[in-house]
Amino acid sequence: MSIHITTIWKGNMKFESTNPSGHNLFIDAGPENDGHGEGYRPKALMLSALAGCSGLDVASLIKKMKLKVDDFKIEIDANLTEEHPKFYDKVTMEFHFFGKELKEEKLQKAVDLSVEKYCGVMEMFRQFAELNIKTLFHNQ
Numbered sequence: 683m684s685i686h687i688t689t690i691w692k693g694n695m696k697f698e699s700t701n702p703s704g705h706n707l708f709i710d711a712g713p714e715n716d717g718h719g720e721g722y723r724p725k726a727l728m729l730s731a732l733a734g735c736s737g738l739d740v741a742s743l744i745k746k747m748k749l750k751v752d753d754f755k756i757e758i759d760a761n762l763t764e765e766h767p768k769f770y771d772k773v774t775m776e777f778h779f780f781g782k783e784l785k786e787e788k789l790q791k792a793v794d795l796s797v798e799k800y801c802g803v804m805e806m807f808r809q810f811a812e813l814n815i816k817t818l819f820h821n822q
Contacts, residue, residue: 688700695716731803732804736775743791757775760811780822790817
């Protein structure tokens with residue numbers, strides 16, 4: 683399967699990038715790097731892609747398993763190396779589930795399936811970063 687995107691320079695440090703979904707996004711540097719902060723930072727966008735990829739897997743599995751979850755969020759903390767080219771060498775990803783009737787074992791299975799089998803972005807990150815995955819349950 684081939685995917686094509688086009689990224690167009692909009693002047694200064696800003697770019698507009700197409701997406702197969704039909705939704706474009708802007709990429710820009712922050713003021714500290716001569717940008718105006720009018721778009722996503724490329725490396726942070728990678729972390730959002732990781733959370734989004736795994737989040738979609740887990741949301742789909744929650745639906746298939748007919749689990750009751752009031753809320754769900756993913757938090758990521760990543761360490762960027764000091765030397766160029768700078769990249770993430772350590773990534774901690776926390777899955778937070780909120781609800782009154784959380785089936786922790788099944789939710790953990792959903793997370794594990796995403797982390798170990800389904801999330802392609804996770805597999806890409808494994809090539810260059812140490813991953814630490816945590817699942818937290820908040821029974822309300």
